[in-house]
Amino acid sequence: MILPTSEEYTVLALSLKVGVLCVVISLPFAVSLGWVLARKNFRGKLLLDGLCHLPLVLPPVVVGYLLLLLLGRRGFLGHILSEWFGLQIAFTWRGAVLSAAVVGFPLMLRAVRLAIESVDPRLERAARTLGAHPLRAFVSITLRLAAPGVLVGCLLAFARSLGEFGATITFVSNIAGETRTLPLAIFTYINQPDGEAAAARLVVLSIILSLGALIASEAIARKMKS
């Protein structure tokens, strides 16, 4: 059978959901922080920059464990979310999105920041003198010109989320249908007797997915630049 099984569909759909939501959630933060880091000078900028990039150099397991400490049922934030809003993050798909977002955030931020830095800030000033409000000037000029770079950032975060393993398994475990994304499913199959064929099918699926995302984003970026 070439077509994916229903179990593989579940894994694939969850991975895509986690990847897309991780990008959607990270993007506003990456654009705001990218703008701040690219355009503003202030005390503590280096520290903020370092903190934002920390998940890139920390072992993902550490990121997952820290998220568990913070957002687990007994964690400071997790307790509040659970008691006040009935919202569970740890050991749910929401947690998988969050782990992927935290780990992929530095990649997105870096791309967005570089893209904003490459836009001449005087263009935005010119837009202001032409009557554009600051947000309008930013969106219609700087963000539009930075769009190809922002898209690259989105793709990097998406790709990183597809590959995210350590933080996810530590924070939300490996629950079929809930938190078992592609890498976790592959890991599960590899650990099962006779699971190699199933793992191989998922590996091929991962490659197709990643390659598809790369080609699509490259095509969109080219169209934006022309």
Place this chain on the structure above:
Amino acid sequence: MLTLRVHKQLAEFTLEVDVTCAHPVTAIFGPSGAGKTTILNLVSGLMRPDSGEITLEDIPLFHAEKGIDLPPEQRRVGHVFQDDLLFPHLSARQNLAYGYQFLAPSERKFHPDAIADLLELTALLDRRPALLSAGERQRVALGRAILTSPKLLLMDEPLAALDRELKDRIMPYLRHIRTDLGIPMLYVSHAVGEILQLTEQVIALNRGRVLAHGNFSSIAHQAQILPLLKTRGFEGE
């Protein structure tokens, strides 16, 4: 009428200006680094004075004591920069319309087609800035500022980046703006020859201080102005 009474500490000197510009075109001339561009940035709101006031047609744009500081988008002042600063992702037509779109219909004094026609841009409207010559780009920048129906047009050495031939070709358009459209101008240049083609009213500036203000022929002989004319005043001519 523009009233400018400002104080601004800059890296190398203090800008101290107290002038009233009542003529259709007033030119600010002086050597590079005299503070000319700073004055324009203060008027358009891109820079903030340390103290003082800026009033345009009886409307305070900035007043330190009263805490008034209108943001650039509310000043109704057109700013043409030395580098045209056209938006590279927009066509000439979209660049022209950029500021125009923010105006209420009742505030629109000029129509984009009429301005494109006046500046001879009609055939170029669908081109992106990268496909325009330097002179064409500067004309689009000029049109873009005019189409915001400004109460004052700030021109920051708009011809400095152009060669002699192009300067001569653009100058008639500037005279059109002065005479036919009736938009007051504050025109910055270090080239006196260029200025005199537009106006006799000049402010001579050096290191942030106004050396003289008035009719060029009546101030040109003054002891403090002559060195500017001899050394750098005719630069680029």
